[in-house]
Amino acid sequence: MTEKFYITTPIYYVNARPHIGHTYTTIACDAIARRKRMLGVNTFFLTGTDEHGQKIERAAEAAGKTPQQLTDEVSSEFRALWDRMGITYDDFIRTTSERHKRGVQALWRRIRDNGYIYKGHYTGQYCVFDELYVDAAGPGAPCPECGRPTETVKEENYFFKLSAFQQKLLDLYAGHPEFIRPETRRNEVISFVRSGLRDLSISRSTFSWGIPVPDDPKHVIYVWMDALSNYITALGYGSEDTRLYDQFWPADVHMIGKEIVRFHCVYWPAFLMAAGLPLPKGIVAHGWLLFEESKMSKSRGNIVRSETILDVLGQDALRYFLLREIVFGQDGSFSFDALVQRYNAELANGLGNLASRTLTMITRYFQGEVPYPSPAAARHAADDAIATLATRTIAEFNALFDQYQFSRALETAWGLVAAVDKYIVENEPWSLGEKQDEQSRARLATVLYTSAEALRIVTALAHAVIPLATAKIWSQLGLGDISKFDLSKLKWGQLKLGTRLGKVDPVFPRSDKSAIERMQNMEDQGRPLATAVAVATESQPQSAPNPQVTTQASAATPATVPDGKIGIDDFAKVDMRVGQVKVAEKVKGAEKLLRLEVDLGSEVRQVVAGIAEAYAPETLIGRKVVIVANLVPRKLRGLESNGMIVAASAEGGRPVLATFAEDVPVGTRLK
Numbered sequence: 001m002t003e004k005f006y007i008t009t010p011i012y013y014v015n016a017r018p019h020i021g022h023t024y025t026t027i028a029c030d031a032i033a034r035r036k037r038m039l040g041v042n043t044f045f046l047t048g049t050d051e052h053g054q055k056i057e058r059a060a061e062a063a064g065k066t067p068q069q070l071t072d073e074v075s076s077e078f079r080a081l082w083d084r085m086g087i088t089y090d091d092f093i094r095t096t097s098e099r100h101k102r103g104v105q106a107l108w109r110r111i112r113d114n115g116y117i118y119k120g121h122y123t124g125q126y127c128v129f130d131e132l133y134v135d136a137a138g139p140g141a142p143c144p145e146c147g148r149p150t151e152t153v154k155e156e157n158y159f160f161k162l163s164a165f166q167q168k169l170l171d172l173y174a175g176h177p178e179f180i181r182p183e184t185r186r187n188e189v190i191s192f193v194r195s196g197l198r199d200l201s202i203s204r205s206t207f208s209w210g211i212p213v214p215d216d217p218k219h220v221i222y223v224w225m226d227a228l229s230n231y232i233t234a235l236g237y238g239s240e241d242t243r244l245y246d247q248f249w250p251a252d253v254h255m256i257g258k259e260i261v262r263f264h265c266v267y268w269p270a271f272l273m274a275a276g277l278p279l280p281k282g283i284v285a286h287g288w289l290l291f292e293e294s295k296m297s298k299s300r301g302n303i304v305r306s307e308t309i310l311d312v313l314g315q316d317a318l319r320y321f322l323l324r325e326i327v328f329g330q331d332g333s334f335s336f337d338a339l340v341q342r343y344n345a346e347l348a349n350g351l352g353n354l355a356s357r358t359l360t361m362i363t364r365y366f367q368g369e370v371p372y373p374s375p376a377a378a379r380h381a382a383d384d385a386i387a388t389l390a391t392r393t394i395a396e397f398n399a400l401f402d403q404y405q406f407s408r409a410l411e412t413a414w415g416l417v418a419a420v421d422k423y424i425v426e427n428e429p430w431s432l433g434e435k436q437d438e439q440s441r442a443r444l445a446t447v448l449y450t451s452a453e454a455l456r457i458v459t460a461l462a463h464a465v466i467p468l469a470t471a472k473i474w475s476q477l478g479l480g481d482i483s484k485f486d487l488s489k490l491k492w493g494q495l496k497l498g499t500r501l502g503k504v505d506p507v508f509p510r511s512d513k514s515a516i517e518r519m520q521n522m523e524d525q526g527r528p529l530a531t532a533v534a535v536a537t538e539s540q541p542q543s544a545p546n547p548q549v550t551t552q553a554s555a556a557t558p559a560t561v562p563d564g565k566i567g568i569d570d571f572a573k574v575d576m577r578v579g580q581v582k583v584a585e586k587v588k589g590a591e592k593l594l595r596l597e598v599d600l601g602s603e604v605r606q607v608v609a610g611i612a613e614a615y616a617p618e619t620l621i622g623r624k625v626v627i628v629a630n631l632v633p634r635k636l637r638g639l640e641s642n643g644m645i646v647a648a649s650a651e652g653g654r655p656v657l658a659t660f661a662e663d664v665p666v667g668t669r670l671k
């Protein structure tokens with residue numbers, strides 16, 4: 001029987017539009033799945049969307065939609081993005097689908113029949129954002145998870161006997177250290193479980209957007225129990241046809257972000273134990289993707305959309321960057337500068353350049369046929385060193401990738417690229433090509449064979465990460481369809497002599513400086529729009545504390561205001577004040593930006609403004625300006641901008657600062 005492999009992304013909560021954080025998880029799973037398939041493993045890769053819960057119900061209401069309309073829209077955005085990116089998922093599960101609902105109810109019945117569900121009463125504080133009952137002092141007290149105000153609820157609930165699983169879970173973690181990775185997350189979970197598990201409320205009766213509890217439809221099933229079950233319902237659990245379930249469950253890897261570790265490592269195995277079902281083999285938690293040091297979140301306005309990068313540099317660039325730049329498991333930083341730098345250095349000038357120079361020389365000197373490397377007499381130690389390094393690279397890459405150390409695996413493969421580059425420079429095939437004597441021809445043949453074979457090996461290894469470019473290089477090497485290659489057999493010396501090369505074309509056009517600016521502009525233009533449709537939302541119950549944006553506040557936006565208009569209440573949210581510029585200076589490396597210190601009466605703020613081309617810094621000192629004082633701070637070129645300066649900006653013209661014809665005291669509010 002062939003080996004099987006089942007990998008899942010978390011299902012993404014549809015209260016947020018897809019952004020690069022979702023893309024990161026999905027790309028990691030896609031690369032793993034692609035590589036498993038290349039190794040001949042029977043692979044199933046699942047992703048999907050999580051669509052129930054009070055947050056969705058409220059967001060839909062605020063947007064004047066039904067919850068189903070809202071979830072249909074956002075779910076299809078996720079799916080369209082994955083399709084555009086060529087993500088090779090085998091199934092896309094939605095928690096509002098009939099097959100999922102049926103499966104969740106089947107799981108509920110099974111746990112209930114095994115005696116682990118009972119009815120009880122709950123009175124206490126509830127965090128709508130986290131969809132969690134929390135220990136908080138009383139009405140309105142902040143949620144200990146996210147800092148938002150909690151609501152007091154009193155309801156009759158079904159409870160899951162989580163307390164019965166404390167020791168079983170601890171035994172699981174002790175007996176299977178690989179169950180939770182990395183180690184830091186494992187330790188957190190163990191200490192959480194050791195501190196004591198209380199029974200878990202697993203139904204809600206205060207809202208209706210969920211899956212009805214079997215035989216008691218006044219209640220809907222707790223959104224996390226609903227969501228986690230997707231990993232088995234997608235395989236047909238609870239349906240007539242359980243062939244996929246029988247074949248693929250238990251999952252080999254649930255890939256998740258670190259903020260949902262508890263749900264996956266405590267609740268999910270406990271539910272499965274209670275149902276008497278096999279447990280997943282491993283849960284792998286990655287870190288957060290930060291944007292210039294701060295966590296991406298809608299309220300900070302620093303979310304980067306994947307589409308921007310796809311439009312400008314293409315999907316391979318994004319995939320390579322995320323897996324190479326970030327040490328998997330730890331938090332990593334995203335910036336356009338770093339993206340373009342890696343793209344140029346490692347893709348365009350690295351692999352791309354190695355491919356084009358090697359293949360071009362074979363075309364020129366050997367009429368496009370892979371030449372014969374010479375036997376012993378014409379061989380140099382450097383040729384064998386490349387062969388040895390390539391063999392070692394295959395072994396190291398495989399070992400690192402299997403441990404999800406993508407960054408180090410790619411670093412290893414690109415070490416081979418660098419070694420071959422150096423080898424080519426030192427052996428000067430272009431000089432050998434000028435000579436016609438037999439010995440020079442033999443040397444030339446050996447150098448180009450060695451380079452092409454190393455190129456083939458890097459291409460095969462990197463295919464799971466950068467599928468488009470490697471497929472092109474593979475076909476330019478005359479090897480046909482890379483997806484048919486059996487990666488498990490990869491070794492030095494497989495490139496057949498006399499192989500006819502395909503047409504040689506560059507695979508990574510070099511990117512100029514303007515790429516950074518174009519991407520930043522696209523993001524700046526996309527951002528207000530994204531915020532406008534955001535309604536009552538943040539991403540999954542995961543964000544760092546951010547009390548200033550609460551679901552209640554957003555949900556209060558009246559749905560009846562005509563398109564394109566805002567109510568006076570909305571305008572009143574914008575705190576504009578008269579400020580006086582105290583300090584103004586250019587920002588190093590940014591032609592358009594000035595760093596200002598502006599006195600608002602009560603405090604002095606640092607504001608970074610894109611007005612350097614219109615105003616010399618010294619002309620601004622002492623000038624009165626209008627500042628939007630309650631904007632969420634954002635970072636520009638590493639500088640925090642705490643507020644925005646108001647200017648008239650004609651399309652293509654220079655910005656003109658708003659000012660007053662009469663004197664106004666500093667700190668005065670505009671309304």
Ligand SMILES: [Zn+2]
Nearest residue numbers: 127130143146
């Ligand atoms: Zn909360």
